[in-house]
Each structure stands twice: as structure tokens, then as C-alpha cells.
Amino acid sequence: MMIDFTLTPALATLIFVIACYAGFSYRRTWKREGPRYQYWIFGALAAVGFAILAFVPMSVAG
Numbered sequence: 001m002m003i004d005f006t007l008t009p010a011l012a013t014l015i016f017v018i019a020c021y022a023g024f025s026y027r028r029t030w031k032r033e034g035p036r037y038q039y040w041i042f043g044a045l046a047a048v049g050f051a052i053l054a055f056v057p058m059s060v061a062g
Contacts, residue, residue, distance in 0.1 A: 019049025
């Protein structure tokens with residue numbers, strides 16, 4: 001049995017917004033020379049979000 005795993009457009013948009021915000025927060029923390037643990041948190045969130053968008057197909061109507 002094969003599981004059909006696709007993203008809906010709304011979920012893909014939500015993941016994109018979260019990943020963009022995480023990337024922005026990473027850059028802001030880096031510029032302010034903030035705590036290193038925040039680099040890892042924001043960087044990992046951005047990387048995972050964009051990896052999901054890159055490798056999980058999106059369902060389209062039709």
C-alpha cells in the first residue's frame with residue numbers, strides 16, 4: 001500500500017511563510033551577534049521548511 005503524501009496549497013504557503021520568517025530571524029540574530037543557540041533554531045527551521053517545500057509534491061486541482 002502506497003501512502004499519497006502531498007501538500008495542499010494553503011499548507012505549502014504556511015510552511016513558506018514560517019520558513020521565510022525563520023530565515024529573517026536567523027539573519028537578524030546573526031547581524032546582532034546574538035546567542036548561538038538561536039542560529040541553530042532559526043537555521044534549522046528555515047532549512048527544514050524549504051526542504052519540505054522542495055521535496056514534497058503539492059496537490060493541484062484537476
